Amino acid sequence: MQVTAIDIGLFAIVLVVLLGPFLVKKIEHNLEAFLFVMGVLAVTIAGFENKDVLASIGYSHEQIAEVGWNMKLIMEAIMEPVVKGIVPAVLIAGLIFHYGRDKAQSIMASILKKVSLKLIIFLIVVLLGLASSIITAIIAALLLVELLNCMPLDRNTKINVVIIACFSIGLGAVLTPLGEPLSTIAITKLQGAPYYAGFFFLFNRLAIYIIPGIIAMGLLSIFFVGKKGSETCEKVEEVAETLMDVVMRAVKVYIFVMALLLLGGGMKIVIDKYLLTVPSQILYWVNMISAILDNATLTAAELSPAMEITQIQAVLMGLLISGGMLIPGNIPNIISANKLGITSKEWARLGVPLGLVLMGLYFVWIFYIPFHIEFNF
Numbered sequence: 001m002q003v004t005a006i007d008i009g010l011f012a013i014v015l016v017v018l019l020g021p022f023l024v025k026k027i028e029h030n031l032e033a034f035l036f037v038m039g040v041l042a043v044t045i046a047g048f049e050n051k052d053v054l055a056s057i058g059y060s061h062e063q064i065a066e067v068g069w070n071m072k073l074i075m076e077a078i079m080e081p082v083v084k085g086i087v088p089a090v091l092i093a094g095l096i097f098h099y100g101r102d103k104a105q106s107i108m109a110s111i112l113k114k115v116s117l118k119l120i121i122f123l124i125v126v127l128l129g130l131a132s133s134i135i136t137a138i139i140a141a142l143l144l145v146e147l148l149n150c151m152p153l154d155r156n157t158k159i160n161v162v163i164i165a166c167f168s169i170g171l172g173a174v175l176t177p178l179g180e181p182l183s184t185i186a187i188t189k190l191q192g193a194p195y196y197a198g199f200f201f202l203f204n205r206l207a208i209y210i211i212p213g214i215i216a217m218g219l220l221s222i223f224f225v226g227k228k229g230s231e232t233c234e235k236v237e238e239v240a241e242t243l244m245d246v247v248m249r250a251v252k253v254y255i256f257v258m259a260l261l262l263l264g265g266g267m268k269i270v271i272d273k274y275l276l277t278v279p280s281q282i283l284y285w286v287n288m289i290s291a292i293l294d295n296a297t298l299t300a301a302e303l304s305p306a307m308e309i310t311q312i313q314a315v316l317m318g319l320l321i322s323g324g325m326l327i328p329g330n331i332p333n334i335i336s337a338n339k340l341g342i343t344s345k346e347w348a349r350l351g352v353p354l355g356l357v358l359m360g361l362y363f364v365w366i367f368y369i370p371f372h373i374e375f376n377f
Contacts, residue, residue, distance in 0.1 A: 004053060009045045010270045013038055017263070017292050017328075021344035028343055032252050035259035035328060039077075042266025043069055049269055057273050073265045081257040084181060086138055090253050090335060093142040094246035101146070101241075108150035117151065121161060121225050122218045124148075129168030129214035132332075133175035133183070133203075140169045141332035145339040153225070159342055160224040163350045166332040167324035167358070168217040171210050173332075174320055175203045180331065181296035186316060189303045200377035202316075205309060208373045209317060209362065220354075249338055256334050264297030271301045280311040281367055285359070287318035291325040310366065317362050325355035 017038050020027045027034045047068020054064045066072055081087045097104070111120065124147055132140035144165050148158050173179030176199060177187045183202055190197035278286060283302065290298055302315050323329035327337045327347050337347060 002053075004049065006045060006049045006053075007270055007273070010042060010267055013042050013045070013263075014267070014289065014292065021327075022348070028345070031327070031344065032255040032259065035263065036255055039259040039262025039266065043073065043262050044266075046266045046269055054269065057269075059272075067269060073262070077258045077261045077265070080261055081254045085136070086257055086331060087250050087254045089136070089138045090142065091247070091250040093139065094249060095243075097142070097146045098241060098243065098246050101149075104146065105150045108147070112152070117153075118222045118225050121151070121221050125161070125165045125168050125221045126214055126218035128165060129172035129217065130211075132169045132173040133179035136178060137169050137173035137180045137330070137332050138335065140173070141166065141335040144169065144332070145336050148340075157224060158340065159346055160350055161221050162336045162340060162342065163324070163333075163347060163354070164217050164221045164224065166330065166336055167321070167351075167354065168214045169332045170324050170330045171213050171217075171320055174206060174316060175210060176200070177202075182299045182316075182319065185296050185299045186303055186312075189300070190305050190312070192305055195305060195309075200375075204375040204377055205313060206316065207375055209313070209365065213358070213362075252338055253334060256328070256338075257331070260294040260328060261297075263292075264294040267293060268297065268301060271298065275302060280307075280314045281363075284314045284318040284363060284366075287315065288322040288325070288355075288359070290319045290322040291329040291355070293328075295319040295323050295330070314366050317366060318359070321358045321362060322355055325351045 017035065020034060021031055022028075049067060051064050054067060059067070124144065128140045128144055135143075144162065148161060151158070153161065170180075174183045174186075177184045187197045187199075187201060190201065195201065275283060275286060287298065287302075298319055299316070303312065307315070324333065325348070327333045327342070327344055333347070333351075336342065
């Protein structure tokens, strides 16, 4: 397959998106605007792709018309963050927590007198991970940061717990089509023959991998709380959050999600060109690009009812795990990092090695250990 100048340009954007936040402080402090610019650039470059090249990889006239800037993509980028409930949830929950924070902190202080901090952290990570498929990953992430803000944890510990919890939420949200866009798209793609996927399809096929992973994240979070879990810690001083802060957080999340949708739209042609013919064992690792691209877009491009169930499991698990490695990889990451002011370097310090370890463990489990239990709901 011939590599075109357009492909090189799009691959260069992936590289810049991956390295930019770590190398340039201005990018780090303006991540939403940076990703938005990269998304606009990706869509613009994709629009110059030769129609014959697109036709050669099987694009129809309708699909060719949707490459680059088009009204469908523009409306999706503008409307999806609102229609999918992401921005409204962030704004409404932010207002509720803003006015109810004092009460929440009082309740948490009473609980901490009776229950160890380690146990509370474990329960938060595990229960939010399991509940995210029902209450959505967005609400789970908002609850996470507000609960942790009531905890007597220093900044570094709080960051580590948030990252681990976001892995848990990202995993758990896939269990039903309510949890996140990835699971909704997966069910839609597989609802016909031969799988006839219904509401519990992903739970039945993935719970055996997901639930142990969530529990493991809960146990890992206890380790990062360390000795502080058995002591009474003084509450860390926080800067009072204003109503403007709540609104601006929702605006930043809106721009962030819009940017990821544009990036996904611009990158679609290289995904279709280079990923769809890759063997599932390699695709599992290639899907680490989910750390910087919208995993729902990748799911829509890669998943097919022609795949065997092991291939489907591998594709989805690769996307889910790698989505926790960097801030742009998942909505819970974006919400939590924005709320707590976590930088890309701070996130990657734990997110990347933890993600790589999980990728390695699940790779061995999925492909080489014949231990696959399917539930039947």
